[in-house]
Amino acid sequence: MIRGILTGSALAAGLAIASVSASADTVNLTIGKLLEVTGPLSETGPSQDKAVKLAVEYANEQAKKAGVAIQAKDVGADVQGDPQAAVSAARSLVDQGASCLIGPAITPESIAIANGVTIQKRVTIWPVGTSMRLRTIKDEGTIFRTVPPDSLQALALVNAAIDKLGTANGKLASVIYRNEPYGEGLAKDFSAAWTAKGGKVQGPTVFDPAQATFDSEAGQAVANNPDAYIIIDYPDTYAKLGAALVRTGKFDPTKALVADALAFSTVPSNIPPQAIEGMRGTRGGTPTGTDAYKIFFVAEGGRRRAFLPGRQQLRLRDAVLPGRSCRQVLQPGRSHRPRAGSNDQGCAEILSHDFGRCAQGGRFRPEDRLHRRGWCLRIRGQRRSDRESVRHLRVPEGQARGAETDRCDQVTGSLD
Amino acid sequence: LTEGGRRGGDAPSLAPQAWRRLSPALWLAIALVLIALGLAVVVGPVAAGQATLNGLVGAGYFALGAVGLTLVYGVLRLVNFAHGDMLTVGMYIAIAIMALGISFWPAAVLAMILTALIAMLLDRIMWEPMRRAQTSTLQLFLVATGLALVLRYSVQFFAGSQVRTVGLDTISSVDLGPWHLGRLQLVVMLVGLATIVLAGIGLRYTRLGKEMRAVADNIALAEVTGIDTRRTIRVTWLVSGAMAALAGILYAASIGSINPNFGFTILLSLFAAAVLGGIGNAYGALAGGIVIGLSQEWATLFFNPRWKPAIGFAILILTLLVMPRGIFGRKKARS
Numbered sequence: 001m002i003r004g005i006l007t008g009s010a011l012a013a014g015l016a017i018a019s020v021s022a023s024a025d026t027v028n029l030t031i032g033k034l035l036e037v038t039g040p041l042s043e044t045g046p047s048q049d050k051a052v053k054l055a056v057e058y059a060n061e062q063a064k065k066a067g068v069a070i071q072a073k074d075v076g077a078d079v080q081g082d083p084q085a086a087v088s089a090a091r092s093l094v095d096q097g098a099s100c101l102i103g104p105a106i107t108p109e110s111i112a113i114a115n116g117v118t119i120q121k122r123v124t125i126w127p128v129g130t131s132m133r134l135r136t137i138k139d140e141g142t143i144f145r146t147v148p149p150d151s152l153q154a155l156a157l158v159n160a161a162i163d164k165l166g167t168a169n170g171k172l173a174s175v176i177y178r179n180e181p182y183g184e185g186l187a188k189d190f191s192a193a194w195t196a197k198g199g200k201v202q203g204p205t206v207f208d209p210a211q212a213t214f215d216s217e218a219g220q221a222v223a224n225n226p227d228a229y230i231i232i233d234y235p236d237t238y239a240k241l242g243a244a245l246v247r248t249g250k251f252d253p254t255k256a257l258v259a260d261a262l263a264f265s266t267v268p269s270n271i272p273p274q275a276i277e278g279m280r281g282t283r284g285g286t287p288t289g290t291d292a293y294k295i296f297f298v299a300e301g302g303r304r305r306a307f308l309p310g311r312q313q314l315r316l317r318d319a320v321l322p323g324r325s326c327r328q329v330l331q332p333g334r335s336h337r338p339r340a341g342s343n344d345q346g347c348a349e350i351l352s353h354d355f356g357r358c359a360q361g362g363r364f365r366p367e368d369r370l371h372r373r374g375w376c377l378r379i380r381g382q383r384r385s386d387r388e389s390v391r392h393l394r395v396p397e398g399q400a401r402g403a404e405t406d407r408c409d410q411v412t413g414s415l416d
Numbered sequence: 417l418t419e420g421g422r423r424g425g426d427a428p429s430l431a432p433q434a435w436r437r438l439s440p441a442l443w444l445a446i447a448l449v450l451i452a453l454g455l456a457v458v459v460g461p462v463a464a465g466q467a468t469l470n471g472l473v474g475a476g477y478f479a480l481g482a483v484g485l486t487l488v489y490g491v492l493r494l495v496n497f498a499h500g501d502m503l504t505v506g507m508y509i510a511i512a513i514m515a516l517g518i519s520f521w522p523a524a525v526l527a528m529i530l531t532a533l534i535a536m537l538l539d540r541i542m543w544e545p546m547r548r549a550q551t552s553t554l555q556l557f558l559v560a561t562g563l564a565l566v567l568r569y570s571v572q573f574f575a576g577s578q579v580r581t582v583g584l585d586t587i588s589s590v591d592l593g594p595w596h597l598g599r600l601q602l603v604v605m606l607v608g609l610a611t612i613v614l615a616g617i618g619l620r621y622t623r624l625g626k627e628m629r630a631v632a633d634n635i636a637l638a639e640v641t642g643i644d645t646r647r648t649i650r651v652t653w654l655v656s657g658a659m660a661a662l663a664g665i666l667y668a669a670s671i672g673s674i675n676p677n678f679g680f681t682i683l684l685s686l687f688a689a690a691v692l693g694g695i696g697n698a699y700g701a702l703a704g705g706i707v708i709g710l711s712q713e714w715a716t717l718f719f720n721p722r723w724k725p726a727i728g729f730a731i732l733i734l735t736l737l738v739m740p741r742g743i744f745g746r747k748k749a750r751s
Binding site: 037038039042045046078179204205206207208210211212213215216217219220235236237239240243246247248249269270271272274275 | 477580583587589596667671676677685
């Protein structure tokens with residue numbers, strides 16, 4: 001998720017560099033952050049904030065190095081996990097001069113903002129939302145997505161389950177999801193793909209996040225001793241659901257696969273370790289080992305990892321590279337002079353013109369990003385404070401990240 | 417305000433009155449037992465028993481939270497929409513105290529005391545002037561809603577918005593034959609039941625309880641008879657605040673994860689329990705909580721759990737159609 005945010009923010013920030021390299025005027029680019037400071041994804045709010053700041057800082061650094069007059073800054077607002085609050089937040093950001101928006105993370109919020117009259121003409125980047133509902137919305141070309149959709153994630157979940165079980169044929173997968181469009185769509189896609197490969201699906205068990213107890217839901221999920229659990233949830237609810245699953249006495253987290261909303265950088269302290277140890281899951285991301293990853297990561301030497309929590313999870317993805325590539329391609333005096341000259345022209349102008357030019361230059365094609373990016377399988381249960389689990393995996397702490405990326409490449413390869 | 421049906425009556429008709437007083441509880445208990453037995457036959461005793469236990473856990477949360485709400489309504493006729501956020505305040509105070517190195521139970525007691533004082537202070541600076549000004553019901557409703565927001569965002573301001581946990585063991589369970597129950601959930605059930613029974617006994621037999629009932633019936637008449645109504649009202653707020661804190665602390669400790677919105681999310685269920693039981697009645701909160709909790713969990717035996725809130729509230733509507741004043745509601749006394 002953090003990488004998703006970074007991708008989106010870097011997309012916006014990097015474009016600023018690309019757009020003004022030939023311009024004599026200083027461009028002040030204001031990036032609006034729609035943050036999950038409160039609500040069901042509040043665990044991710046601080047990291048989202050830091051991720052955008054990181055990208056903005058990077059953009060300003062690169063602009064300075066390139067000698068272009070640009071000053072990117074960010075403004076933020078809390079979407080509260082609520083569609084109405086999200087629309088209010090988006091409007092307040094636009095009022096503060098935001099020419100593009102990054103976020104939010106939750107599907108109903110994203111749809112509400114997209115439908116907002118005042119927001120509709122603003123460029124919006126959805127760095128986290130993977131729901132298929134967000135793929136079909138009429139965005140008039142203003143919404144950019146930097147993560148692959150749940151139709152791919154469902155396939156990755158199926159592959160990950162097969163990787164774990166050896167086969168899908170005759171295997172029972174118990175599907176559990178939080179009652180939201182994201183969970184519903186992903187569960188539906190997974191179930192279709194799993195049954196197509198000969199597997200059986202139990203449930204889905206759907207739960208309301210506002211409920212006082214989750215024990216009945218947990219009981220239904222563990223019934224019939226399924227071969228795998230597919231859990232589509234957010235960290236705050238999984239703290240409750242996970243505890244309820246453990247209380248059944250029948251739940252084995254090593255059988256569980258979780259979707260990207262549970263791909264937190266640092267395991268929240270309120271989730272019982274017994275509910276996650278050995279659990280695996282999917283999340284959107286660029287496979288390590290790609291040229292883009294190597295170029296950036298080697299170039300930066302990992303210095304920026306210190307900005308975000310969960311150091312082992314942090315990678316600046318190749319989404320940063322568009323700006324970098326554009327900066328190299330767009331030299332002053334060449335024909336693709338950007339039209340961005342004021343705050344108000346903003347990202348829409350930049351994206352619609354310069355992005356295409358970059359793509360023509362062969363350095364970056366946004367459509368490739370959506371189709372070629374795979375989904376990574378990730379070993380979970382490596383709680384930072386829980387060294388026992390790290391030792392259990394026989395992975396020295398300093399190499400935990402390497403172990404994870406190796407795993408990631410295997411599964412991604414099978415998807416491509 | 418009633419503690420178990422209605423206040424005492426004339427001696428000659430004591431026996432029938434006692435029967436009438438017990439009858440709602442008795443009928444409710446009989447009905448619930450019959451339904452549980454029927455479910456055991458239809459879906460099997462293990463599944464039905466587990467759903468019943470789960471429902472009783474929910475009932476504990478709802479009833480404990482609803483008692484303070486119903487007390488305030490009974491005495492002051494105030495629909496306190498800020499009550500859910502008092503649960504939050506109590507919980508966060510407990511977490512703050514625990515951060516000082518104090519263990520859970522002493523911290524819980526201190527948090528109850530502090531939350532009770534906050535509730536009384538709010539009465540002093542806000543509700544009492546409004547009572548004197550004879551503020552309308554609509555205005556009181558809006559003020560209560562505003563207070564809820566102020567409390568919620570105050571918690572966010574001081575404690576941040578991130579998810580918090582008490583850090584107690586939420587995964588240990590007690591096996592009761594083929595059924596299981598979380599240890600903390602069992603504690604919540606027992607503490608909730610004990611608290612409500614104590615509240616009922618206190619209202620029935622103590623001088624303060626009788627004064628509260630007198631103020632609830634007719635505040636002017638209570639003043640004429642020499643009752644210090646201001647003191648009684650403040651005590652009501654103290655009790656309500658302490659019980660809100662207790663409910664918030666136990667709920668949060670048991671479920672393992674809270675954020676500043678958690679009191680608000682449970683508020684509707686608390687109102688449902690209070691109204692279903694007969695608002696203004698301490699035992700009514702318990703009865704209402706049990707009905708709401710059980711009906712929601714029993715519904716999961718036949719429907720996907722996603723529908724259980726809707727089914728729980730459908731039961732609420734049906735019950736109120738049959739008993740418009742709730743299970744323990746009493747007819748309005750003619751003056």
